[in-house]
Amino acid sequence: MQDSSTITKPTKSRFPRSVPFIIGNEAAERFSFYGMRSILTLFLVKQFFNPTGDAALTEQANAHANKLHHLFVMVAYALPFVGGMIADWFTGKYKLILYVSMVYCVGHLMLALFDGGLSGFELGLLVVAIGAGGIKSCVSANVGDQFDATNQDLLSKVYGWFYFSINAGSMISTVAIPEVYKYFGPKWAFGVPGFLMALATIIFFSGRKRYVKVPPQGVNRNNLVFITWYSLTHQGQRKPGQSFLDVAKDSYNPERVEGVKAVYRVMSVFFFALAFWAVWDQCLSEWTLYAEKMNRVISLGFTSFTVEPGQLSTVNTVFLLAFIPLFNYLIYPWLDKRGLKTTPLRRIGTGLVLTALSFVVIGVIHNDIMHGGTPSIWWQVLAFMILSAAEVLVSITGLEYAYTHSPKSMKSTMTGIWFLVVSFGNLITALVNGLIEDGGWWARNLKGANYEWFFVAFICVFLVAFLIVSPRLKERNYITDPYLDNQGLADINNL
Template identity: 35%
Template sequence: MGLSEVARLPRQIPYIIGNEACERFSFYGMRNILVQFLVSSVILAYVPETERQGVAKDVFHSFVIGVYFFPLLGGWLADRFFGKYNTVLWFSLIYCTGHACLALFESDRSGFYTGLFLIALGSGGIKPLVVSFCGDQFTSANKHLAKLVFDGFYWTINFGSFFASLLMPLLLRNLGPAVAFGIPGVLMFIATILFWLGRGQYVRVPPSHGTDPDAFFHVARTALLAQVPGKRRWGLLVASAGALLAMAMLSCWALQVGFGVAPAFWPQAFHFVITACLALGTLIAFGGIGVSMQLERARGLHPDAAVDGVRAVLRILIVFALTTPFWSLFDQKASTWVIQGKAMSIPHALWWWPSWLVQEAGQMQALNPLLIMLLIPFNNIVLYPVLRRLGYQPTPLRRMGWGIMFAGIAWVIAGLLQLQIDNGVPTSLAWQTWPYLLLTFGEVLVSATALEFAYSQATAGMKGVIMAFWYLTSTFGSLWVLLTNVAVRNETVTARIASSGYSENAFLMFFFALFAFVAALAFAAYARTYPMQDNYRMA
């Protein structure tokens, strides 16, 4: 095999990259105007004006939870039944329908929320598959190009996101929600067509159809159920306790909604989304611990490679869990930071401020994808080589840990800006550039790196599912936000915040910064013992 063949980029990659760029414009185009639309729309007309910002944030983060929950469904359907290509294509059509609902039902709550649900289902369904489908196009012979493509993949995502973040707030302001939500729908349709056009050139790894006796869940079930003479099945007890606890959570919600019976120990503010996420997290945590406790019992009943593969997945899930605080900070840039920006003054008098273009606080979100397009090449060409020459190896896990830390620093600065606003000091919107810069640097270190990390660590039969688990970290990130929003509606918590001398917004910003710092330290401690894997497809 010649060097030119080894180094050849698969010719089907541009179809996938083009599809992702348009899809990301579509997604971020509607996502980044959602909160500011809801705050002033008739959709929330039933909510007192003083509470609309909080309710809009709840709707936004509930939507984000759905977007990052449905990857579980998409990954399962692709691995078990339909394969990645078919699943992506069909979910894309659902996605297009959701956008149409937003444009058509801008004044109808049921129709609008139906659109949000369909977008969450469609976007979430394809989310774990496009990246792993892109990875399937590579072999061990050209895997050295995969990192460049994954970075290019992420760069292109943000190319679409940049124009969406910049233009959609202006379209919402000047042309109304029907047009502002309709244009992302057109882009999603184009994305679907681009993906379909490459159908004859893709490498399609067939689905497992559940026939692999050594798949992850089969090995996990064997480990939990296997009996060893003279030993108790403590792992099964732990997993069963998790299942019972999850059922109890859902039962509390059902009793409250269906019969008006509110158990004293169950908060009434825990609606279905919060309850379902808590139940899912409980299942994953207790089930993972239980399997880990008894995993060696599967050895001999399954090949050693399969048992070791399950152990690797369980380690990956711990890494993923420790990144969830990052996402609780990151996703609030489209809610909390936009609301903060509306209380700041737009510095039209500054000579360098593009007054002809930036007219809304929500447009500051365009800084995120713009900075990503600059930081990814800067890191690869300048920062990482310099660090290596200095003797510091920027491994994926080290990058991710530092990324969480930088997100915390960004929120400290946002909190300081909020203190100025609360004290009546005129504060320029330009100051938000610093939190966006630090948060975006953190995102590049965490999210762009995780695309490479998640694909390389998962075994062949679990790549779609492990990517779904990665995206599930954003679900739990938004869950922490919803739980915090519930907490600040409690009179005891509200009184405690008031006694601190800070406003609620400032207090929460410093709280989330501390949350990130603690998570970064825990991540660093675990990363020191993590054994890296190499699971690219052989040529």
């Protein structure tokens, strides 16, 4: 019999001591970002673009505010790709998060100080966008860096808490900041998110001695940008039977070249998500303006209260928290058992249909408002419910598709590209609002609910194209077929 004293008991996994600092930092940062966005469009209209409430200026003032809001989001989501490369190549994640967070705080301070001057306020928006975008690609990766082989089993749990902190921060802020704006004015409404961002920075700095800090790796030439550029400039050397990117295999890691191919395959799916991201952020801008003109009294039998326009986006978080388990554990399995396999491409297509439907509801609301009506705010709640279901089908599925259909060496790149899709979607909406602001054909023909009908048609064009193209898209799942990660080496050996 084995002596019990020699039996080694398995060590129980422990969360790294740095985790509470990262979770706290993320909750406070998301509070600051979504808090200021909840009142941004309404503030721009009332403070700068139509302070007198002139009905003749409504369309152009709203378009100007919406354009500025979407340009802000565009910059914020374009920079994670750049921030990730800077951290990986030059600074490391810790230094980049710390230093850019300080810039982020300065941006919030500028919003509070320059609430009476448009030029200063716009500069503050730019600085906030640089701060939010600069750290976005690093914070979630920094969570993973804290774990090793002894506690990898806790990684999924910590990411659960991480995303809980994101939703908690955004939910609390979208309830609180519109109230602060109503009772204390814009200085406090933009100042409070600034305090929370300063708190986020202090929390992050406080954990400095506990973090695992992965050092920068220097410039890595085996990436999407370098391989694509090399292929573009060396097409004359391409051998018979080689694809566009295969020419780079002579000078770059063949496995990485195959990874870049996978990136472009996934990007062909991401292209159709542009239709979703061109409209999603309107629920935090255009929809807020409509909510102000609706009947916002909520009666619950024993009590009633009035919802502030910027608070409506809170229901998006509520619906998401309900829909994610509903779809994953009930709807998808139920459909799969009945032979209607819920593949990623089918989910995305269905999500685009629901996105268009949510804008049909908003179009009906807008039309009623334009004809002097005051529709119930419950109609906008319905639109949020449909759009939240679309978000589960398009956004979450898109991230899953990016992870499963790209090799290990390209997973971070795919996350950055997904953020770029969000950025380009907001750019499209900003351009449309810019054309309305400038007058002419767009201003005449996109008045009132025609604005929503335009985007319904826009989504439908993408949907029809998706139905034509999706059956022809080649799917290569790197999770179910790990051999694909070595396919590049096999290909080069067979040449």
